[in-house]
Amino acid sequence: MTQRRFVPGLKDVARTAGVSMTTVSRYLNADLVLPADTAQRIDAAIRQLGYVPNLHARSLGRGRSDTVGLVIPDIANPFFAMLASSVEQAAEAKGFGVLLSATSNTANRELQYVTRMRRNQVSGLLFVSAHHHTSELAQALNDTRGLVLIDEDIPGVQSAKVLCDNYLGGRLAGEHLTAYGHRRIAFIGGPSELASTRERFAGLRDAAAAAGAEIAFELYGPYSAAQGEDAARALLSVGRPPTAVFVSSGEIAFGLLDALNRAGVAVPDRLSLIVFDDAGPLHLFNPPLTAIRQPIAEMGTRAVELVLAASHGDATQPEIRLPVELIKRASVAPPLSD
Numbered sequence: 001m002t003q004r005r006f007v008p009g010l011k012d013v014a015r016t017a018g019v020s021m022t023t024v025s026r027y028l029n030a031d032l033v034l035p036a037d038t039a040q041r042i043d044a045a046i047r048q049l050g051y052v053p054n055l056h057a058r059s060l061g062r063g064r065s066d067t068v069g070l071v072i073p074d075i076a077n078p079f080f081a082m083l084a085s086s087v088e089q090a091a092e093a094k095g096f097g098v099l100l101s102a103t104s105n106t107a108n109r110e111l112q113y114v115t116r117m118r119r120n121q122v123s124g125l126l127f128v129s130a131h132h133h134t135s136e137l138a139q140a141l142n143d144t145r146g147l148v149l150i151d152e153d154i155p156g157v158q159s160a161k162v163l164c165d166n167y168l169g170g171r172l173a174g175e176h177l178t179a180y181g182h183r184r185i186a187f188i189g190g191p192s193e194l195a196s197t198r199e200r201f202a203g204l205r206d207a208a209a210a211a212g213a214e215i216a217f218e219l220y221g222p223y224s225a226a227q228g229e230d231a232a233r234a235l236l237s238v239g240r241p242p243t244a245v246f247v248s249s250g251e252i253a254f255g256l257l258d259a260l261n262r263a264g265v266a267v268p269d270r271l272s273l274i275v276f277d278d279a280g281p282l283h284l285f286n287p288p289l290t291a292i293r294q295p296i297a298e299m300g301t302r303a304v305e306l307v308l309a310a311s312h313g314d315a316t317q318p319e320i321r322l323p324v325e326l327i328k329r330a331s332v333a334p335p336l337s338d
Helices: 010-017 021-028 036-049 055-062 078-093 107-119 135-142 166-179 195-210 225-236 250-262 296-311
Strands: 067-072 097-102 124-127 147-150 160-164 184-189 214-220 244-247 272-276 290-293 319-322 325-327
Touching (some): 010 021, 021 036, 078 296, 107 124, 124 296, 147 296, 160 296, 166 184, 166 272, 166 325, 184 195, 195 214, 214 225, 244 250, 250 272, 296 319
Parallel strands (some): 184 244, 244 272
16 A cells, blocks of 8 residues: 655644644745744754645635736837846746737637636736727726836726827837928828827827928738738829838837839938837847837836835836837938838
């Protein structure tokens, strides 16, 4: 007959340390500050017995876990991959793990993953989306404890937010293009319903107006390479085409550049280009692409700080707007003609 291996439990730790099971439980859950000698006895008993806490039971007892949730649209996108990495590093430094879900930027999967995160009793939820939202999703997010929105605001959702200064990004792009003499500028944006799209356009429009330039072409749609290809065809069909373009995402820019290359339109000789944002290896393109850079690592770190503060009872809901910067490379040049 095989003898059962002794698996120490909470009761064994309490008996060895000479304290109650309640004291050990509250100490492990960080709900009780003990005298140093008592804490040392519990720690010594845990080491002596080889006790491993039941993390699932602990999370059920506390109503939360030592894990934060992160929901992003697409792990393959360089921006979201870098954001996920910064969140993981910041959470690990605080002793927390990260439960990651990628939604393919679809509303039904977003709702599904929000529900799943709540069921797993994560200590808080970091949420990123990039499309128009339903009232059902907004309600589910409002019902989620410790919610922090990153990168994109969502109408009707009350939570802490870590966003970048999209208006500044558009303005910097417009000022740079007009300084090179461009007076007819195109804007290729993401979905028109998104606050970030409107803010980037507003910054570009205001900078152009201040320099006596105009936004001669606008096109909005999903963040995809296919959208960039459609934008290139539309740009090339304009009777008097713009001499410069501000593109609202790397994915759109990649499709745009591919289509321009096939059509024999050289950047920046015939069309200058600035892309938002500088997440991928844009310096490796030919020519290297001028870009508006978001502080992705800081976004992840600040979001983790907010979500952990909320998990410890901080009910404030700050909105943090981080500055962006213009990274000058070789995709902008003076226009051949106005």
